[in-house]
Amino acid sequence: xxxxxAESGDEDVISAVHERSVRELAAEHYDDAVVxxxxxxxEDDESSDADSSEERADTDDSSVGGGDDVDGVQPEGGRLFxxxxxxxxxPAARTVVGFGDVRFEPxxxxxxxxxxxxxxxxVDPDHAGEGVGAALLRRLEIEARDEGLESLGLLASINARGxxxxxxxxxxxxxxxxxxxxxxxxxxxxxxxx
Numbered sequence: 001x002x003x004x005x006a007e008s009g010d011e012d013v014i015s016a017v018h019e020r021s022v023r024e025l026a027a028e029h030y031d032d033a034v035v036x037x038x039x040x041x042x043e044d045d046e047s048s049d050a051d052s053s054e055e056r057a058d059t060d061d062s063s064v065g066g067g068d069d070v071d072g073v074q075p076e077g078g079r080l081f082x083x084x085x086x087x088x089x090x091p092a093a094r095t096v097v098g099f100g101d102v103r104f105e106p107x108x109x110x111x112x113x114x115x116x117x118x119x120x121x122x123v124d125p126d127h128a129g130e131g132v133g134a135a136l137l138r139r140l141e142i143e144a145r146d147e148g149l150e151s152l153g154l155l156a157s158i159n160a161r162g163x164x165x166x167x168x169x170x171x172x173x174x175x176x177x178x179x180x181x182x183x184x185x186x187x188x189x190x191x192x193x194x
Contacts, residue, residue, distance in 0.1 A: 001132065003139045006073045006080040006099065013096040014073070014082065017124050024125040029158040030185050037179035078103035078119070079143045083132045098123040100136035104147045112172045114153030114191050116144050121160075137167055141194070150194055155187040164190050 006014065019039045027035050073080055080101045087093035101119040110117060118140055123132045144152050155177055156164050165171065169190040177187040 001097075001130075001135060002084045002094070003081050003135055004084065006082050008073060010073055010082055010096065010099075014080075014099050017096060017099060018120075018122050020125055021122040025123075025128060026157050026159050033183050034179055034185035037181055037183035038185075075101065075103065075119075077105050078116075079140070081136060081139050083123075083136055085127070096124075097127040098132040098136055100140045102140035102143050102152070104144065104149060106153060109155060109177070110153045110189060111175070112153060112189060112191060114151045115149035116147070116152050118152050118154040121163075133163060134167065141192070145194055151191055152194075153189065153191045156190050158186055158188070161188045161190070164192075168192050 022035055022038050026038070030038070078101060081099065082096045083098040083100075084094040085097050087095040098121070100121045102116060103119055104116045106114045107117040107119065118137070121133050121136050121140070123136075141152065153172075154164065154169065155175065156169070161171065169192045172189045172191055175187050175189050176184045178184055
């Protein structure tokens with residue numbers, strides 16, 4: 001597996017991983033209205049941020065989105081990475097199987113203090129449980145530490161909570177997250193200090 005910065009041209013595959021992850025890994029924890037709002041966020045909606053994790057990551061649930069990208073897919077004030085594995089088509093071909101997004105400022109939707117935030121860790125359901133989410137999360141944490149951050153906060157989906165706890169994130173409280181268009185669902189605010 002290789003972790004690399006996302007580049008222009010990765011947008012469609014990132015969207016596909018996000019949608020498959022939510023529909024196949026998170027759907028058993030959320031009703032249909034939440035799933036539909038989650039995979040179809042509105043432009044001004046940060047709901048794609050209700051972070052998911054290894055289940056989310058391996059069921060990742062935060063999404064790439066809306067209006068703050070620079071240089072194609074890289075977000076202003078953060079980094080977006082993809083995880084790739086060799087594809088079946090040939091030795092040089094690679095397939096994106098996950099993505100992760102870290103921000104170097106705390107997201108507005110966090111209630112507790114943190115220096116920055118994990119917006120997303122999503123893994124294609126066919127690769128859940130293979131360490132893709134863990135590798136992406138490690139890379140996001142390295143980037144945050146390299147930027148001088150001492151803590152990261154996130155909103156974990158219900159299915160991703162265990163993943164983040166396993167990786168040292170402390171649950172700070174249950175929250176109701178607005179997925180857009182008046183659709184709300186449960187999430188857990190979490191934080192990791194380095």
